[in-house]
Amino acid sequence: MQVGRRIDGRVREDLRGVAVIHNGMKICSLPMLWAEPAIRDAVFGYVEFDYELDRELRKTQNQVPNHYDLQWRRVIPRAIKNYVEDQLQQFGREKLGIGIDWRQRRELIRTEAEQWALRQLSILTPDFDLMAGHSGTRRQRTPPRPHPTKEIGLTFHNIMFPDPRRTPLVRWNERITGFSVEAFNNNLVAYTCRIVVHVFQGTRQVVHLLNQRGVILTPGQSIAFRPLEIQFVRQVFPSPDVYTLRAVLINEANGERLDELNRHIYVEKDPPFRAPFDVQMVRGFSPPFEKRQWRMLQTSDDQATLYYNGEHLAYRYHEEVGALRRYLFETFLEGALELVLDRPVPENTEPDYRPLDRAKVEGTPNECYLEIIGKLGEVRHNFFKELG
Numbered sequence: 001m002q003v004g005r006r007i008d009g010r011v012r013e014d015l016r017g018v019a020v021i022h023n024g025m026k027i028c029s030l031p032m033l034w035a036e037p038a039i040r041d042a043v044f045g046y047v048e049f050d051y052e053l054d055r056e057l058r059k060t061q062n063q064v065p066n067h068y069d070l071q072w073r074r075v076i077p078r079a080i081k082n083y084v085e086d087q088l089q090q091f092g093r094e095k096l097g098i099g100i101d102w103r104q105r106r107e108l109i110r111t112e113a114e115q116w117a118l119r120q121l122s123i124l125t126p127d128f129d130l131m132a133g134h135s136g137t138r139r140q141r142t143p144p145r146p147h148p149t150k151e152i153g154l155t156f157h158n159i160m161f162p163d164p165r166r167t168p169l170v171r172w173n174e175r176i177t178g179f180s181v182e183a184f185n186n187n188l189v190a191y192t193c194r195i196v197v198h199v200f201q202g203t204r205q206v207v208h209l210l211n212q213r214g215v216i217l218t219p220g221q222s223i224a225f226r227p228l229e230i231q232f233v234r235q236v237f238p239s240p241d242v243y244t245l246r247a248v249l250i251n252e253a254n255g256e257r258l259d260e261l262n263r264h265i266y267v268e269k270d271p272p273f274r275a276p277f278d279v280q281m282v283r284g285f286s287p288p289f290e291k292r293q294w295r296m297l298q299t300s301d302d303q304a305t306l307y308y309n310g311e312h313l314a315y316r317y318h319e320e321v322g323a324l325r326r327y328l329f330e331t332f333l334e335g336a337l338e339l340v341l342d343r344p345v346p347e348n349t350e351p352d353y354r355p356l357d358r359a360k361v362e363g364t365p366n367e368c369y370l371e372i373i374g375k376l377g378e379v380r381h382n383f384f385k386e387l388g
Contacts, residue, residue, distance in 0.1 A: 010041035018084050020070075021048040022057055027070065030081065030322075032088050039096060047084055072321040081322060110281065110324065117328035118275045121336060124382050127355040128340055130276030151187040151286070152217065153259035154195070154247050155299055156180070157224065167274065169266045172234045180226030181210065181247045181261075185217035192216050193258065194250040199230060199265075201243050206236055213252070232267055240268035261299055276336060277304040279328075284311035294331050296338050306335040333379055337372060 010016075017031035032040045049057065053076075056062070062071055070077040092098045122130075161167040162174040170176070181197055193215045199207035209228050217223065230245070237243065245263040250256070262280065264271075278299065285292055285307075293312050299305040308331055309315060318327035341361070343352050353361045360371040 010038070011044050013041075015044050016041055017044065018088065019044075019046040020080070020084075021046055022054060022070070030084050030088075032092070035092060035096075035098060039092075039098070043088075043091075047080070072323075110319075113324040113328050114279050115272070116325050117332050118279065119272070120329050120383065120386075121332050122274075122276065124379055124386075125333070125336060128276075128336055129354055130336055130339060152185045152191060152249070153183075154249050154261050155182045155184070156245075156247065156261060156263065156303075157182060157226075159245075159263065159303070168264055168271060169269075170232050172232055172237070172268060175229060175231050176265075177229045178227045180224045180228060182222055182224040183215060183217055183249055184222035185219060188219055190216060190218045191258070192252045194252050195225065195247070196250070197225075197228065197245070197247045199243055199245050201237075201239075201241055206243065210247075230265075237267045242266050242269060242271070261305075263303070277306055277339065279306045279308065279332065281310045282307050285309050294335055296335050304339060306332060329383060330380070333376065333383075337375065 017029035019026045020028050020030065026046075032043045035043070048054075056076060057070065062074055062077055070080075072078055072081055157180045159176060159179045161176060162170055181195065183193065183195055185191060195210060195212045195215055197210035198205050199209070207230060209230070210225055212225060215223060243265045245265055247261040248257060249259040251258050263278070277296070284290060285295065289295060290309075291312070292309060293314060294306055294308040297305050297307060308328070315327065318324050340353060340356060345351050351358065351362075356371050356375060360367045362368075
């Protein structure tokens with residue numbers, strides 16, 4: 001195995017990472033995901049195998065059916081992947097002076113996969129018009145539930161960015177004013193809670209907005225705390241960066257974190273792109289949703305959040321074999337279609353199901369299913385076409 005790093009900047013995207021050479025051709029690339037972008041995008045190299053190992057890898061149990069990739073969950077391919085990642089760790093420590101433990105590495109890989117999947121979704125679904133916004137009067141076929149995965153939790157309301165056209169970007173001396181955080185309880189028991197709202201830069205707290213103790217949430221109750229305001233003065237937000245508005249609901253009886261909301265705000269820093277919705281991994285869903293892969297929630301007036309199940313066996317399998325990007329893209333694509341079907345409807349207008357055919361969506365169950373599954377297949381085709 002050989003690994004190098006350019007000293008004059010990033011290399012072409014198709015050259016980044018450690019190329020795996022099998023049967024005389026590159027079958028994939030294993031990137032240095034846990035390194036910062038400036039380093040990750042400048043690291044390149046390759047790994048190839050001797051005759052005996054290459055022949056062993058050609059056996060059907062080690063290759064995918066098209067022979068252009070390996071079954072990374074099997075013993076030999078997994079050992080290869082672990083070896084490459086260990087070598088990248090050693091290279092980072094010895095040559096670059098950086099290091100990371102497995103928990104941080106796992107988190108960074110997941111975060112990078114989320115961003116990649118959301119970007120691909122935005123590129124491949126322009127006709128979904130997901131950026132049209134999520135506020136408005138919604139069609140309610142059943143009584144609304146504030147949260148699809150939790151009986152108790154939080155939502156944001158009225159987060160209005162200074163210029164909606166460049167959300168989530170703000171400039172110094174601008175403000176986000178008059179928003180609120182609402183705590184709700186649809187459980188059958190009362191809770192005594194603490195609600196905290198802060199703004200963080202990484203792990204460093206930069207603004208304290210709310211620390212409300214002794215909040216009693218009785219069954220069926222919701223309580224809103226307002227108005228909240230963030231002033232983006234340079235003394236408090238000294239560097240252009242992505243900051244996180246975070247609200248946490250804590251059970252005061254045992255210190256359990258009952259819910260957490262995160263909203264990214266880019267201060268004097270252009271966001272890579274505007275995601276159509278937020279995403280958040282949770283460690284399992286409560287019954288009866290424990291076997292669901294994802295659930296969508298309107299977490300604020302202008303933004304929805306897709307919660308995906310980190311304990312689902314499909315997620316764990318794709319994480320283990322290094323295919324988290326593809327899995328999350330498929331998951332987010334399904335969530336995007338829920339937003340299409342539940343797009344807000346202004347008064348005195350017809351439902352907007354773009355890019356789906358409204359007549360088929362509102363037709364028989366079979367017509368609706370075939371219209372949705374057809375659109376999913378079309379986007380998936382383009383997705384795998386782009387992957388090559």
